[in-house]
Amino acid sequence: MRILFLVLCVLAPLAYAQQGPVRYGYRVVNTYPHDITAFTQGLFYHEGFLFEGTGKRGLSKLSKLNLEDASELLTKSLSQRYFGEGIEVVDDKIYQLTWQSHMVFVYDKHSFDQLETHYNATEGWGLAYNGEHLILSDGSARLQFMDPETFAPVRSVDVTLNGSAIPNLNELEYINGEVWANVWQTDFILRIDPATGRVNSVVDLTGLSAMTELGSSEAVLNGIAWDADTERLFVTGKHWAHLFEIEVLGP
Numbered sequence: 397m398r399i400l401f402l403v404l405c406v407l408a409p410l411a412y413a414q415q416g417p418v419r420y421g422y423r424v425v426n427t428y429p430h431d432i433t434a435f436t437q438g439l440f441y442h443e444g445f446l447f448e449g450t451g452k453r454g455l456s457k458l459s460k461l462n463l464e465d466a467s468e469l470l471t472k473s474l475s476q477r478y479f480g481e482g483i484e485v486v487d488d489k490i491y492q493l494t495w496q497s498h499m500v501f502v503y504d505k506h507s508f509d510q511l512e513t514h515y516n517a518t519e520g521w522g523l524a525y526n527g528e529h530l531i532l533s534d535g536s537a538r539l540q541f542m543d544p545e546t547f548a549p550v551r552s553v554d555v556t557l558n559g560s561a562i563p564n565l566n567e568l569e570y571i572n573g574e575v576w577a578n579v580w581q582t583d584f585i586l587r588i589d590p591a592t593g594r595v596n597s598v599v600d601l602t603g604l605s606a607m608t609e610l611g612s613s614e615a616v617l618n619g620i621a622w623d624a625d626t627e628r629l630f631v632t633g634k635h636w637a638h639l640f641e642i643e644v645l646g647p
């Protein structure tokens with residue numbers, strides 16, 4: 397049933413992509429190790445390091461990682477009852493969502509000491525930051541823009557492709573004025589206009605998961621990180637043995 401839903405909601409609109417959004421391909425620039433046991437739910441690159449948030453109860457954590465060898469420099473485990481989701485940095489704070497617990501944890505980015513918590517009314521999936529608001533996905537087609545001080549929603553948009561709402565927006569990244577979103581259980585990243593929710597273009601990462609080992613049946617593309625200083629784009633997946641630097645190729 398879920399597969400049928402995805403075909404109708406995601407793949408069908410993409411089939412008409414030649415009349416709508418541009419479809420981009422990719423090239424692998426570099427391959428790095430990634431912990432195959434990590435159920436990747438949040439990913440960003442900041443000041444020379446990779447930060448990853450993982451899910452599953454009892455295995456959820458926030459980690460600061462060395463890109464080259466995936467060694468863990470700092471880690472904070474969540475309590476057994478929380479399922480970790482998206483992460484993002486704002487100034488000196490790192491935010492971490494939980495899936496269905498409505499809890500948002502805020503840590504000092506240097507020590508991972510917990511500073512505060514916030515309430516999120518919806519499920520927590522992906523998180524990004526546009527320099528003013530945190531951008532949250534909750535598994536639906538909606539992106540919410542949250543005040544970082546209070547985590548209160550300021551506005552929202554529904555993401556559409558050729559007029560159809562695209563649900564299952566998962567891990568997010570804000571890149572040069574666009575929101576990039578993994579669509580859960582697909583090989584597609586949507587490039588979204590944050591003002592209107594319209595999908596400007598699609599990055600098709602078909603074939604990438606075949607270039608790594610997959611650690612479980614839940615191993616799907618999820619994790620986009622942008623190094624704005626050197627303009628490097630990193631992607632990985634849940635239970636993937638590798639993280640890839642990719643270059644997006646024109647249609």
Ligand SMILES: [Ca+2]
Pocket residue numbers: 438439440523524567568569619620621
């Ligand atoms: Ca991200």
